[in-house]
Amino acid sequence: xxxxxxxxxxxxxxxxxxxxxxxxxxxxxxxxxxxxxxxxxxxxxxxxxxxxxxxxxxxxxxxxxxxxxxxxxxxxxxxxxxxxxxxxxxxxxxxxxxxxxxxxxxxxxxxxxxxxxxxxxxxxxxxxxxxxxxxxxxxxxxxxxxxxxxxxxxxxxxxxxxxxxxxxxxxxxxxxxxxxxxxxxxxxxxxxxxxxxxxxxxxxxxxxxxxxxxxxxxxxxxxxxxxxxxxxxxxxxxxxxxxxxxxxxxxxxxxxxxxxxxxxxxxxxxxxxxxxxxxxxxxxxxxxxxxxxxxxxxxxxxxxxxxxxxxxxxxxxxxxxxxxxxxxxxxxxxxxxxxxxxxxxxxxxxxxxxxxxxxxxxxxxxxxxxxxxxxxxxxxxxxxxxxxxxxxxxxxxxxxxxxxxxxxxxxxxxxxxxxxxxxxxxxxxxxxxxxxxxxxxxxxxxxxxxxxxxxxxxxxxxxxxxxxxxxxxxxxxxxxxxxxxxxxxxxxxxxxxxxxxxxxxxxxxxxxxxxxxxxxxxxxxxxxxxxxxxxxxxxxxxxxxxxxxxxxxxxxxxxxxxxxxxxxxxxxxxxxxxxxxxx
Numbered sequence: 001x002x003x004x005x006x007x008x009x010x011x012x013x014x015x016x017x018x019x020x021x022x023x024x025x026x027x028x029x030x031x032x033x034x035x036x037x038x039x040x041x042x043x044x045x046x047x048x049x050x051x052x053x054x055x056x057x058x059x060x061x062x063x064x065x066x067x068x069x070x071x072x073x074x075x076x077x078x079x080x081x082x083x084x085x086x087x088x089x090x091x092x093x094x095x096x097x098x099x100x101x102x103x104x105x106x107x108x109x110x111x112x113x114x115x116x117x118x119x120x121x122x123x124x125x126x127x128x129x130x131x132x133x134x135x136x137x138x139x140x141x142x143x144x145x146x147x148x149x150x151x152x153x154x155x156x157x158x159x160x161x162x163x164x165x166x167x168x169x170x171x172x173x174x175x176x177x178x179x180x181x182x183x184x185x186x187x188x189x190x191x192x193x194x195x196x197x198x199x200x201x202x203x204x205x206x207x208x209x210x211x212x213x214x215x216x217x218x219x220x221x222x223x224x225x226x227x228x229x230x231x232x233x234x235x236x237x238x239x240x241x242x243x244x245x246x247x248x249x250x251x252x253x254x255x256x257x258x259x260x261x262x263x264x265x266x267x268x269x270x271x272x273x274x275x276x277x278x279x280x281x282x283x284x285x286x287x288x289x290x291x292x293x294x295x296x297x298x299x300x301x302x303x304x305x306x307x308x309x310x311x312x313x314x315x316x317x318x319x320x321x322x323x324x325x326x327x328x329x330x331x332x333x334x335x336x337x338x339x340x341x342x343x344x345x346x347x348x349x350x351x352x353x354x355x356x357x358x359x360x361x362x363x364x365x366x367x368x369x370x371x372x373x374x375x376x377x378x379x380x381x382x383x384x385x386x387x388x389x390x391x392x393x394x395x396x397x398x399x400x401x402x403x404x405x406x407x408x409x410x411x412x413x414x415x416x417x418x419x420x421x422x423x424x425x426x427x428x429x430x431x432x433x434x435x436x437x438x439x440x441x442x443x444x445x446x447x448x449x450x451x452x453x454x455x456x457x458x459x460x461x462x463x464x465x466x467x468x469x470x471x472x473x474x475x476x477x478x479x480x481x482x483x484x485x486x487x488x489x490x491x492x493x494x495x496x497x498x499x500x501x502x503x504x505x506x507x508x509x510x511x512x513x514x515x516x517x518x519x520x521x522x523x524x525x526x527x528x529x530x531x532x533x534x535x536x537x538x539x540x541x542x543x544x545x546x547x548x549x550x551x552x553x554x555x556x557x558x559x560x561x562x563x564x565x566x567x568x569x570x571x572x573x574x575x576x577x578x579x580x581x582x583x
Contacts, residue, residue, distance in 0.1 A: 002159065003151035005068045006140040007093040007114035009104065012057065012078035014088040015040035020060065020077060027061025033077060040079045048079050052346065055080050055103040067164040068155075069141065078103060094130065095122070101130040114139050115148045129338065181224035183216055185250030193237035193244040202238045208246070224248040258301040261285055261320065262309075280316040288321040291329060299324070325445065328377040330368075339379060350380060362488035363389045369447040369487055391455055392491060395484070398462055399495050402477055405470045407500060411478050412471035415514055422467040426460070430476045433457045434513035437483045447487070454484060474499075479511045527552045528579040529561040537578070545572045552578040 013020060015037045024033035036058040040048070047053060057078040064075050080099050081090055094104035094111045104111050111124040115135045122131055137146045143155060159165035187208040189201035201208055211232040216225045226232055226248040237244040256263075259273075265282055266275040284306075290299065302320045310318040331339040332348050342349050355364045367388035372378035416427040433453055440450035461468075461476055468476070478499060485492035485505050496505035519541060525548060527535040535557040539548060549570045552558055558580060565582040572578050 001093065001096070001152070002155035003137055003140075003143075003146075003148040004093040004096050004114050005066070005091070005155060007095050007112045008066050008071075008073055008091045009094060009110040009112055010073050010092045011064050011075045012081040012090050012092050012100070012103070013060070013075065014081040014083040014085075015077055015079060016083040017077075017088045023060050023062050023075070029059070029061040033058050033060055037077060040077075043079070045082055045084070049082055051099070051340065053080060055099060055106055057103060057107065067159070074109075095124055095127065096130050096132055098130045098132065101127075112139060180250050180252055181248070182250055183210065183213070183218065183225045185253045186255065187226070188247040188249050188251060190247040191235055191237060191244045192247065193240065193242060195242055196237050196239040199238050205238070224250075226250070254298070255301075257298060259305050262315070276314060276316070283315070284317045284319055285321045287323045287325065289325045289327060292326050295326065325375070327374050328372070330371070330380050331377050332380045341377070342380065355385060359385060359389045360392075360490070362491050363392060366392065366451065366487050370451040372448055374445055374447060391458070392488065394462070395458055396491065396495070398458060398465065399477055399481075399498070401465060402473050403498060406474040406477065409470040409474050411475040413475070415516055417516075419472070422464045423469050423472045426464055426468050426472050426476050428519070429457060429460055430479050431513040434479055434483065434511050435515075438510070438513070441486070450483075451487060454480065481505065482508060482511050523575060525575070526577055527555060527558055528577065529558060530581060531579065534558055534561050541575070543574070545574055548572050548574065548578050552580060
């Protein structure tokens with residue numbers, strides 16, 4: 001974060017950093033620093049990296065100089081700093097990093113705001129959490145007033161020009177798949193012989209199977225649990241036949257999730273992992289959908305493995321997936337009001353089993369799809385579940401009320417131009433609903449807006465339930481049920497059968513819509529005065545520019561806002577907007 005360099009108030013070093021013993025000795029603080037380092041080293045880095053892990057640290061007695069302003073800032077050892085992040089010595093900007101913020105509050109270290117929101121100021125003394133969004137740079141010397149996103153590149157160039165720093169591109173791939181000292185996972189099929197060295201297990205002896213769990217001592221021993229199972233470890237060398245030892249590391253159990261899509265192509269092939277001819281025909285995957293946390297693990301290794309297979313001539317493509325859609329995460333508020341992602345490790349997961357038991361699987365599905373745009377994070381709400389359940393109850397009740405009227409009728413299938421009154425309106429609304437839901441599912445994946453449209457449509461039908469004819473009502477309810485089926489398959493299938501259909505709803509074609517039938521006789525046109533909404537006009541759909549301008553200027557609400565002013569011009573966008581410019 002070059003844009004926050006002026007906000008550095010301390011530096012944090014990872015407990016594993018090799019310089020710490022020397023720095024502590026120079027500062028005469030070995031008794032304070034080294035026991036803390038030893039205690040931190042006994043805690044797994046993954047646990048220390050957790051956002052909720054208690055932040056602790058110790059002052060090394062040393063200081064460092066901030067190159068952008070010459071300030072001397074204290075150097076701390078912090079348990080949340082990781083050796084694998086950067087160089088293991090990281091600038092701390094408590095006003096704009098939540099972990100640094102919590103650490104600074106704990107130890108009374110200064111907090112300096114150097115990025116403020118675009119529309120307000122920030123007071124470091126009253127901040128309850130770090131400000132991590134984009135904003136304007138402040139207290140940052142020559143870069144005050146620079147948008148922070150722009151400031152990142154500008155400050156980097158300035159550092160290089162001033163010979164105070166530079167930038168580089170680094171690539172990192174963690175060894176998270178191979179050489180894990182755990183029981184679970186696939187054993188590495190390598191044998192170590194004092195005479196022949198390391199040799200691969202012969203193909204006839206594959207797969208190497210794990211020993212039964214009853215034979216394994218899982219108590220901490222500083223080595224792989226497999227290393228203590230003698231009848232697993234002791235074997236014969238595949239080259240000389242002499243005594244040898246199996247490799248006791250394992251391959252991560254989720255290695256197979258990085259190439260499973262290849263096995264899907266030929267799952268019953270007993271002689272090879274996959275048939276290249278079939279793989280090249282059906283792959284790569286057209287569309288991958290996954291959470292953002294997959295981007296640096298599963299997807300990274302999937303690409304790595306496929307590229308190796310491509311280089312080795314086993315597949316004819318070098319990328320496993322042609323397109324990626326990254327879905328947002330479901331978040332939940334902590335007792336302090338902060339949003340954090342749901343995860344088993346945090347213990348804040350809402351069990352779907354409990355929701356299904358109480359409200360049904362369709363309610364669970366509907367609420368999850370309705371909670372927000374799929375590409376954004378969304379906040380879980382127990383009240384939202386109840387709202388989704390009530391909607392399904394109203395949907396069921398509406399169909400039950402209408403069944404008596406429609407059971408002996410066929411659905412209307414005309415263009416609707418001979419219809420009048422409520423029949424004409426409901427027919428138009430049904431075609432618009434089909435168009436909107438189809439678009440939201442196929443084009444934008446915004447299932448939440450598709451569900452919202454279905455909710456609105458149900459209200460429209462309920463309001464006119466007794467006024468529409470049976471053929472129109474059947475058309476409306478059947479279409480709605482088909483559109484609901486991807487979201488709530490169980491209730492949709494049940495209602496489809498109640499309507500008298502023998503085949504499953506999922507054997508039916510998706511409903512089509514008629515653009516002419518959807519065209520409204522009248523539409524609502526918003527009217528602005530100097531850019532601010534002041535009125536709405538209900539006008540014939542075919543009304544031209546002149547008619548819209550005259551109607552807008554004649555509207556009482558518009559006349560109230562332009563009274564005493566001179567109308568300079570009227571901007572008309574037919575079918576969408578009228579804006580009256582007056583001064």
